Amino acid sequence: MKRFSLNQATTKHWPLPDLVNGCVEAGVTGVGLWREEVQAYGVERTAALVRDAGLAVTSLCRGGFFQEPGWQDENRRALDEAATLGAPSLVLVSGGLPPGSRDLDAARAHVGRAVGTLVPHAQDVGVQLAIEPLHPMFGSDRCVVSTLKQALDLASPYPSEAVGVVIDTYHLWWDDTVWDQITRAGRENRISCFQAADWVTPLPAGVLLGRGLPGTGCVELRRFREAVDAAGYTGPVEVEVFAENVWSRPGREVLDETIQRYLTHVA
Amino acid sequence: MKRFSLNQATTKHWPLPDLVNGCVEAGVTGVGLWREEVQAYGVERTAALVRDAGLAVTSLCRGGFFQEPGWQDENRRALDEAATLGAPSLVLVSGGLPPGSRDLDAARAHVGRAVGTLVPHAQDVGVQLAIEPLHPMFGSDRCVVSTLKQALDLASPYPSEAVGVVIDTYHLWWDDTVWDQITRAGRENRISCFQAADWVTPLPAGVLLGRGLPGTGCVELRRFREAVDAAGYTGPVEVEVFAENVWSRPGREVLDETIQRYLTHVA
Numbered sequence: 001m002k003r004f005s006l007n008q009a010t011t012k013h014w015p016l017p018d019l020v021n022g023c024v025e026a027g028v029t030g031v032g033l034w035r036e037e038v039q040a041y042g043v044e045r046t047a048a049l050v051r052d053a054g055l056a057v058t059s060l061c062r063g064g065f066f067q068e069p070g071w072q073d074e075n076r077r078a079l080d081e082a083a084t085l086g087a088p089s090l091v092l093v094s095g096g097l098p099p100g101s102r103d104l105d106a107a108r109a110h111v112g113r114a115v116g117t118l119v120p121h122a123q124d125v126g127v128q129l130a131i132e133p134l135h136p137m138f139g140s141d142r143c144v145v146s147t148l149k150q151a152l153d154l155a156s157p158y159p160s161e162a163v164g165v166v167i168d169t170y171h172l173w174w175d176d177t178v179w180d181q182i183t184r185a186g187r188e189n190r191i192s193c194f195q196a197a198d199w200v201t202p203l204p205a206g207v208l209l210g211r212g213l214p215g216t217g218c219v220e221l222r223r224f225r226e227a228v229d230a231a232g233y234t235g236p237v238e239v240e241v242f243a244e245n246v247w248s249r250p251g252r253e254v255l256d257e258t259i260q261r262y263l264t265h266v267a
Numbered sequence: 268m269k270r271f272s273l274n275q276a277t278t279k280h281w282p283l284p285d286l287v288n289g290c291v292e293a294g295v296t297g298v299g300l301w302r303e304e305v306q307a308y309g310v311e312r313t314a315a316l317v318r319d320a321g322l323a324v325t326s327l328c329r330g331g332f333f334q335e336p337g338w339q340d341e342n343r344r345a346l347d348e349a350a351t352l353g354a355p356s357l358v359l360v361s362g363g364l365p366p367g368s369r370d371l372d373a374a375r376a377h378v379g380r381a382v383g384t385l386v387p388h389a390q391d392v393g394v395q396l397a398i399e400p401l402h403p404m405f406g407s408d409r410c411v412v413s414t415l416k417q418a419l420d421l422a423s424p425y426p427s428e429a430v431g432v433v434i435d436t437y438h439l440w441w442d443d444t445v446w447d448q449i450t451r452a453g454r455e456n457r458i459s460c461f462q463a464a465d466w467v468t469p470l471p472a473g474v475l476l477g478r479g480l481p482g483t484g485c486v487e488l489r490r491f492r493e494a495v496d497a498a499g500y501t502g503p504v505e506v507e508v509f510a511e512n513v514w515s516r517p518g519r520e521v522l523d524e525t526i527q528r529y530l531t532h533v534a
Contacts, residue, residue, distance in 0.1 A: 102485045105443070137404040139441040140485045141468045146441050174406040174413050176372070201408045205472040218369045218407045 004262050005030030005058040006255060007195065007240035008037055010213075014251030016041045020053045022252045026259060030058040032193075032238045033085060035078060047085050058236040059130065059166075059193045060087040064143075065095035066114040067107065075114075076121050083125035088235075089192040090122075091130050091166055096141040107144040112154040119162045130192035131155055132166035135174075137207055148172055148181040155190055164192030167228055168240070170211055173199055173219040179227055186231025194228045195238045196221055196266050204244075211241045213258060215265035225266050237266060271529050272297030272325040273522060274462065274507035275304055277480075281518030283308045287320045289519045293526060297325040299460075299505045300352060302345060314352050325503040326397065326433075326460045327354040331410075332362035333381040334374065342381075343388050350392035355502075356459040357389075358397050358433055363408040374411040379421040386429045397459035398422055399433035402441075404474050415439055415448035422457055431459030434495055435507070437478055440466055440486040446494055453498025461495045462505045463488055463533050471511070478508045480525060482532035492533050504533060 006028055011019060016037060023031060031050065038046045038060070050057055063078040065071060075090075082090045094111040097104065115129055122129050131151040134143035145151050151165040165185055172178045185191050198217030203210040214221050225237060239258050246254055273295055278286060283304060290298060298317065305313045305327070317324055330345040332338060342357075349357045361378040368374065382396055389396050398418040401410035412418050418432040432452055439445045452458050465484030470477040481488050492504060506525050513521055 097485055102487050104441070104485075104487070108443070135404065136402065136441040137470065137474070140466055147443075150443065174371070174403040176375070176414075176417065199407055202473045203404065203470070206469045207404070207474060218364055218371075220369050220371070 001027055001259070001263070002029060003235070003237045004028060004259060004267070005032055005236040005238040006258065007032035007061070007238040008034050009061070010239055010241045010246060010258060011251040011254050012247045016046060017049060019251060020049055020055060022255050023055060024053050026255055028255070028259070029054070030056045030236045032059045032061060032240065033057055033087070034061045035081060038081065038085065043081050043084050050085070057085045057087040058238055059089050059091050060085060061091040062093050063090045063129070064092035066111050067095045067098045071114065072117060075118050079118065079121055079125050079127050082127040087127065089128040089130040089164060091132050091193065093132055093134060094143045094145045096139070096144060104139070104144055108150065108154070111145060112157070115154065115163055116158060119158050122162045128161065128192050129163045130166045131163065132168060133171055135171040147175055148178050148185065152181060152185055152188065152190060156188075160189040164190040166193045166195060167191060167224070168195040168197065169219050169221055169224045170197040170199060182227045182231050186228070186233060191228060191231065191233040191235070193235065193238060194225070194233060195240045196224070196262070197239065197241045209242050209244050211243050213241050213246060214239060214261040221266045237262070268294055268526070268530070269296060270502070270504045271295060271526060271534070272299055272503040272505040273525065274299035274328070274505040275301050276328065277506055277508045277513060277525060278518040278521050279514045283313060284316060286518060287316055287322060289522050290322060291320050293522055295522070295526070296321070297323045297503045299326045299328065299507065300324055300354070301328045302348060305348065305352065310348050310351050317352070324352045324354040325505055326356050326358050327352055329358045329360050330396070331359035333378050334362045334365045338381065339384060342385050346385065346388055346392050346394050349394040354394065356395040356397040356431060358399050358460065360399055360401060361410045361412045363406070363411060371406070371411055375417065375421070378412060379424070382421060382430055383425060386425050389429045395428065395459050396430045397433045398430065399435060400438055402438040414442055415445055415452065419448060419452055419455065419457060427456040431457040433460045433462060434458060434491070435462040435464065436486045436488055436491045437464035437466060449494045449498050453495070453500060458495060458498065458500040458502070460502065460505060461492070461500060462507045463491070463529070464506065464508045476509050476511050478510050480508055480513060481506060481528040488533045504529070
């Protein structure tokens with residue numbers, strides 16, 4: 001249990017103070033937070049809430065979306081928020097193709113350069129930029145970084161304390177090259193965060209909210225966890241599930257099931 | 268226009284005789300056919316219909332689904348049908364994970380062995396088995412072969428006249444390794460068929476029927492066509508679009524738009 005972290009997206013509608021209390025009661029020691037919810041409650045106020053409860057913030061989601069106007073200021077603010085919360089990393093979802101563009105290579109190259117411009121500020125505030133590859137089904141409209149290899153290649157020009165990657169089972173389970181790339185990620189000291197969710201079908205319209213709690217789908221979750229461990233990762237294991245049929249349930253009930261499923265299928 | 272082929276899936280509800288007449292009227296010389304529709308009309312009868320109209324059958328969709336009981340007999344029948352139709356290749360969609368399984372590596376290895384068992388019959392009837400990688404979003408329930416590299420690796424133990432691959436833009440557009448693999452596919456003489464469809468979002472529920480006609484989405488279609496040409500491919504270019512909003516329109520109207528879009532965005 002000491003590595004388990006509840007990513008806030010799993011219990012999206014659970015108010016932050018209730019989530020923090022629920023985690024403490026359940027013996028959870030880490031939470032992954034989301035900017036929208038943190039901003040709504042107040043960044044400093046959230047930082048005090050989790051600190052007073054003895055919880056670690058294991059990551060802040062999310063920065064990125066580098067094709068949107070104002071991405072540079074927005075990501076600097078996100079880094080500042082992560083620092084205030086004591087989060088070791090800011091998860092970056094790169095964004096999709098610019099409007100009307102079909103140039104995927106150019107969009108990916110832009111992500112690498114954009115991350116580079118944020119490196120000095122990330123170093124100043126002591127927060128690692130964590131590039132997250134998303135499943136290729138999000139490649140046009142949400143994240144042009146589709147594989148762990150791409151994420152590591154984009155990170156490679158920069159120091160590992162400033163730029164890492166997120167390994168999320170939901171996005172990478174289909175990729176037979178992922179095992180070698182996990183080893184590489186460990187060797188290059190770039191594993192910022194490990195996130196677990198299961199793959200279930202049929203996918204819903206829009207495909208964003210179709211994830212499953214651990215053990216409900218087909219992902220070799222324990223194999224992934226053992227692979228990141230073998231690569232030298234000793235950090236938190238966040239469970240992050242976006243699903244309407246999970247969100248509609250009481251937060252504490254979801255947390256308890258998530259912990260049980262984590263212990264059975266991931267730990 | 269001489270390489271253009273209408274895959275029947277694009278005009279799913281167009282009765283076969285009307286489709287054949289429409290193609291002849293529009294100057295189309297090739298069609299890709301589907302087993303269900305061919306069987307409903309009669310295999311020999313379909314063969315006569317297209318032959319008398321002077322149309323080439325550019326591929327037969329589909330065999331595969333190697334996790335289903337009876338796959339071996341079913342695929343032998345599919346090869347026989349392809350031979351009767353004069354189709355040079357049988358498109359193989361591998362099928363997903365066996366029920367309850369999470370072992371993707373084993374499922375992929377099984378596909379390679381299953382294809383191998385069909386090689387003698389494919390050689391006997393003179394039809395190439397064409398392994399089609401599908402987008403990773405289909406990886407669990409429809410096709411465990413997700414990349415062109417995987418398809419080529421699975422094909423590699425067998426002679427290229429017996430086992431090739433299908434290159435479909437819809438499934439492969441997101442993969443930055445695809446360009447090198449297209450070159451490899453040409454070098455290894457394994458490009459059975461080239462299919463074009465565009466990627467449009469948001470994806471519908473179930474994600475099967477969300478494709479776009481050429482030019483409606485974000486795929487670098489001409490880059491793909493030029494890449495297969497540069498790899499030495501001189502065969503047909505099938506346009507294959509599964510989409511409710513295309514199927515609901517009159518077949519001839521769809522064909523005319525498809526030809527125009529092919530000329531503008533692919534040829």
